[in-house]
Every structure is written in C-alpha cells, then in structure tokens.
Amino acid sequence: MITVDGAARSFGTLEALADVTLTVSDGEFVTLIGRSGCGKSTLLNMIAGLLPPTRGTITIDGTPVTSPRRDVAMVFQQPALLPWRSVEANVLLPAEIFGWNAAAEAAQLLEMTGLAEFRKRRPHELSGGMQQRVALCRALIQKPKVLLMDEPFSALDALTREELAVELQRIHLDLGTTIVFVTHSIQEAVLLADRVAVLSERPGRIREIVKIDIPRPRTFGYNAHLEAVASASARLHSLLH
Amino acid sequence: MKGLLGAAIAIALWWGATIVFDIDPFYVPSPGDVVETFWSTPGFLLGETWVTAGRVLIGFGIAVAGGLAVAVALAASRTVEQMTMPVLAAVNAVPKVALAPLLLVWMGFGNTPKIVMVVLVSFFPIVVATMSGLSSTPAELRKLARVLRSSWWQTFVKVRLPWALPQIFVGLKVATPLAIIGAVIGEVVSPDRGLGSVITGSGASADTPMAFAALVLLALAGVVLFYLVAAVERVVIPWSAAV
Numbered sequence: 513m514i515t516v517d518g519a520a521r522s523f524g525t526l527e528a529l530a531d532v533t534l535t536v537s538d539g540e541f542v543t544l545i546g547r548s549g550c551g552k553s554t555l556l557n558m559i560a561g562l563l564p565p566t567r568g569t570i571t572i573d574g575t576p577v578t579s580p581r582r583d584v585a586m587v588f589q590q591p592a593l594l595p596w597r598s599v600e601a602n603v604l605l606p607a608e609i610f611g612w613n614a615a616a617e618a619a620q621l622l623e624m625t626g627l628a629e630f631r632k633r634r635p636h637e638l639s640g641g642m643q644q645r646v647a648l649c650r651a652l653i654q655k656p657k658v659l660l661m662d663e664p665f666s667a668l669d670a671l672t673r674e675e676l677a678v679e680l681q682r683i684h685l686d687l688g689t690t691i692v693f694v695t696h697s698i699q700e701a702v703l704l705a706d707r708v709a710v711l712s713e714r715p716g717r718i719r720e721i722v723k724i725d726i727p728r729p730r731t732f733g734y735n736a737h738l739e740a741v742a743s744a745s746a747r748l749h750s751l752l753h
Numbered sequence: 754m755k756g757l758l759g760a761a762i763a764i765a766l767w768w769g770a771t772i773v774f775d776i777d778p779f780y781v782p783s784p785g786d787v788v789e790t791f792w793s794t795p796g797f798l799l800g801e802t803w804v805t806a807g808r809v810l811i812g813f814g815i816a817v818a819g820g821l822a823v824a825v826a827l828a829a830s831r832t833v834e835q836m837t838m839p840v841l842a843a844v845n846a847v848p849k850v851a852l853a854p855l856l857l858v859w860m861g862f863g864n865t866p867k868i869v870m871v872v873l874v875s876f877f878p879i880v881v882a883t884m885s886g887l888s889s890t891p892a893e894l895r896k897l898a899r900v901l902r903s904s905w906w907q908t909f910v911k912v913r914l915p916w917a918l919p920q921i922f923v924g925l926k927v928a929t930p931l932a933i934i935g936a937v938i939g940e941v942v943s944p945d946r947g948l949g950s951v952i953t954g955s956g957a958s959a960d961t962p963m964a965f966a967a968l969v970l971l972a973l974a975g976v977v978l979f980y981l982v983a984a985v986e987r988v989v990i991p992w993s994a995a996v
Contacts, residue, residue, distance in 0.1 A: 579902065580899060580901070590891075590893045594894070594916075596990065596992040605911065609911070
C-alpha cells in the first residue's frame with residue numbers, strides 16, 4: 513500500500529505540489545491526470561524515492577520512502593534502452609545490477625509481451641511501441657510490488673497507444689501489481705484506472721478522485737461499456753477544464 | 754572503391770597540371786618522377802617510413818592509454834572536471850610546434866623527443882572527446898541508473914562508457930593525422946631518421962621528387978592508420994553505425 517500524506521514539493525520558490533494526500537491499495541490501478549506542469553511527475557518521482565518531499569511523508573507498506581527500492585519499478589516516457597544491448601540484455605539490466613539470475617523470467621516476460629522472437633534484436637530495429645514493451649519488461653523483471661509509469665505511451669501514435677493500454681490492463685489483471693500511472697489522456701485514464709486522481713494546476717493538489725466503475729477487461733471496441741465510459745470521460749473533462 | 758576512384762582522379766589532376774602548365778619538376782615533380790624516385794631507392798624510403806611509423810604508433814598508443822585514463826579520472830567527479838576543463842583547453846591551445854625546440858633542449862636527439870611530440874599533439878583530442886562522451890549520458894538513462902540504485906562503477910561500465918564510445922572514436926580519428934604530424938614536426942626540427950628527416954634533407958639538397966615521395970608515403974601512412982582505427986571501431990561498436 514502506498515500512503516502519501518500531506519506531501520508537498522517546492523523547487524526554490526516555485527511550489528510544484530501542495531499537500532497531496534492519497535492512498536493506493538495493493539493491486540490497485542490509479543492514474544494521475546492533470547495539465548502540464550501540475551506536478552504529476554513530481555509526485556511520481558517522490559513515490560519512487562528519487563525526490564524527497566519538502567513537507568509531508570510517503571510510505572510504501574508502512575516504510576517511509578527515502579531512496580529507490582528494488583520492489584518499486586519505473587517506466588518513463590522514453591524507453592531509455594541501451595542501444596548496444598539486445599532486447600533480452602536490456603530486460604536483464606536490473607537483474608544484473610541486483611546480482612540476480614533472471615534469464616528464465618526474462619524469457620517469460622518477452623513471451624508475455626509478444627517479443628520472444630525479437631529477443632536478439634537491438635532496440636533500433638524495433639518500433640516505438642515494441643521498444644516501450646521492452647521497457648515494461650525491464651521494469652517487470654524487478655518483480656515490483658509497485659509499478660510507477662510516467663506518461664509511458666505519450667510518445668507513441670494513437671493506435672499503438674490503445675494497443676499498449678489494453679495490453680497493460682491485461683498484464684495488470686495477470687500480475688496484480690499496484691500501478692500508479694501518470695497521463696494526459698482521459699481515454700487512457702478511463703480504460704486503465706480503478707481510480708483517477710485529478711490534479712489541479714500548479715501548485716498541484718488533488719482536485720477530486722474519480723472512481724471508474726466499469727467492469728474489466730475493458731476495451732475500445734463495440735463491447736466497451738460506452739455509456740459508462742462516456743459519462744466518466746465527461747466527468748474528468750469537466751474537472752480538467 | 755569510391756575512395757580509390759577519388760584518389761585516382763586526384764593523381765590524374767596532379768599529373769595533368771604538371772603537363773598542362775609545363776611545371777619544372779624542380780618545383781613540382783609529376784607523379785611519374787615521384788614513383789621513379791621511389792623505385793630508385795625503395796629500401797631506403799620504406800626504412801624511413803618504418804622509423805616514422807614506429808614513432809607514431811608508440812606515441813599514439815601512449816596518447817590513447819593516457820588520454821583515456823586521464824579523461825576517466827577527470828570525469829569521475831563533476832567538480833574535478835569543471836576545474837580541469839579550462840586548464841586543458843589552455844594547454845591544448847599552446848601550439849605544440851613551438852615546443853619542438855624546447856623538447857630538443859630537454860631531451861636531445863633520438864626517438865624520445867619525437868615520440869613525446871606525437872603524444873603531445875594527439876593526447877588532447879582524445880581526452881576532450883572522451884570527457885564529452887562520458888558527460889553526454891542522456892537524462893533518462895541517468896534516471897534509470899538512479900531508480901535501479903546502480904553503483905558508480907556499475908553505471909560507468911554498463912551505461913556511461915559504452916555510451917561514450919562513439920565520441921571516443923571521433924577523438925581517436927581526429928588524433929590519428931595529428932599523431933603523424935607530430936612525428937614529422939619532431940623529425941623536421943631535429944632530423945635524424947624518418948620521413949620528416951628525409952624531407953628536411955631533400956629540401957637542403959633541392960631534391961624535390963624525394964621530398965614528394967616522402968610526403969606521399971606520409972599521406973599513405975595517415976590513410977592506413979585512419980582506416981585501422983575505423984576498423985577497430987566497427988568491431989568494438991557495431992551498433993553505433995545503425996543507431
């Protein structure tokens with residue numbers, strides 16, 4: 513469980529985030545949505561232990577977060593792959609650094625994300641969507657309890673985004689990982705989230721937390737619960753404008 | 754292949770110019786004169802080439818090893834890097850040719866001052882390229898390393914150094930012709946053996962074709978050394994060309 517209690521963060525005189533309080537239960541999928549510069553990524557970096565809050569506290573499973581933890585993995589907007597390593601070797605990077613032997617897990621993850629036949633390829637041979645899948649596998653090899661995702665699909669084209677969002681939902685249902693997902697996209701938030709935390713403009717505060725009560729697995733097709741999706745989207749839209 | 758064609762065209766132009774403008778071979782010999790001079794004493798010229806090449810290779814080797822070591826040591830700490838960068842730039846701006854007479858005073862004749870001159874001219878481009886390569890790690894990779902809590906050494910070996918390699922090779926390629934120039938400066942200032950000495954000697958005795966033959970051999974040595982480095986590059990970082 514992630515507990516953010518009255519966390520705030522300033523950079524010099526600039527107040528990026530003011531008094532955020534939020535709890536994320538085990539296995540929950542929470543998206544943070546808000547306009548550019550509202551401090552969504554700052555909040556994520558603080559949960560990751562990359563940035564100490566100037567006020568307030570953040571704990572994961574009761575332990576205050578003071579530095580990055582092995583059971584908290586992160587996926588960025590850029591795939592951040594090492595161009596000289598094969599797909600497989602990129603996925604194994606965290607295991608190498610931790611001193612784990614995880615070849616079997618890597619193979620399994622690549623299988624799960626449809627990358628098995630590309631495991632010997634170098635990143636530049638893959639499409640943007642596939643590169644981001646590799647980044648996801650690299651995060652999952654940490655066997656994370658918590659997965660933090662910072663606009664992971666925003667550099668991709670619209671169709672690939674949808675595809676990856678549906679895939680991420682499936683992985684979340686399979687693995688039960690707690691996920692905090694930063695996005696600009698209402699559509700993505702509604703497809704993925706159990707709850708959407710809407711942040712106000714700078715300094716960011718939580719304006720409202722919207723529960724998305726749409727049965728899973730959700731899809732973008734005709735069998736989507738169009739009415740529920742439309743009403744949730746409209747709600748988020750009105751909160752953001 | 755295209756490179757060979759270009760060289761052939763250049764030689765043809767040189768030859769054509771000596772004929773069309775009817776240039777006295779005393780001033781500019783034609784390629785034919787130069788080849789003839791070479792074949793009249795092939796052993797002598799190849800021997801001198803070998804002497805110069807030896808000095809270049811030893812000096813270049815020292816510059817590569819020293820340059821990499823110094824750059825890595827400096828890049829270990831941002832403070833040290835910021836302190837030393839201006840000093841390096843200043844030292845690099847000193848015309849190394851101006852040091853040649855001093856080297857003669859300090860080290861006398863023989864191999865040492867020539868090798869030192871090679872090291873002096875080729876050392877700095879390697880240091881500067883390596884340092885800039887090591888400090889060019891993209892922000893997202895630095896962040897990844899922090900998230901994984903990778904140690905300084907792990908980050909260096911697994912991320913920063915491989916990332917710097919393409920730039921290091923740029924530095925090496927800049928340094929190769931400089932290394933040859935360094936050896937020739939040393940040999941021209943205190944002639945003993947080597948192609949630089951041949952040029953000084955043939956200047957004194959007005960043997961222009963001999964001087965040109967030495968120049969051509971120097972150019973060839975430069976090409977060979979450059980492509981050697983490029984070949985090593987292709988083996989070490991095959992991923993770089995494709996990225």
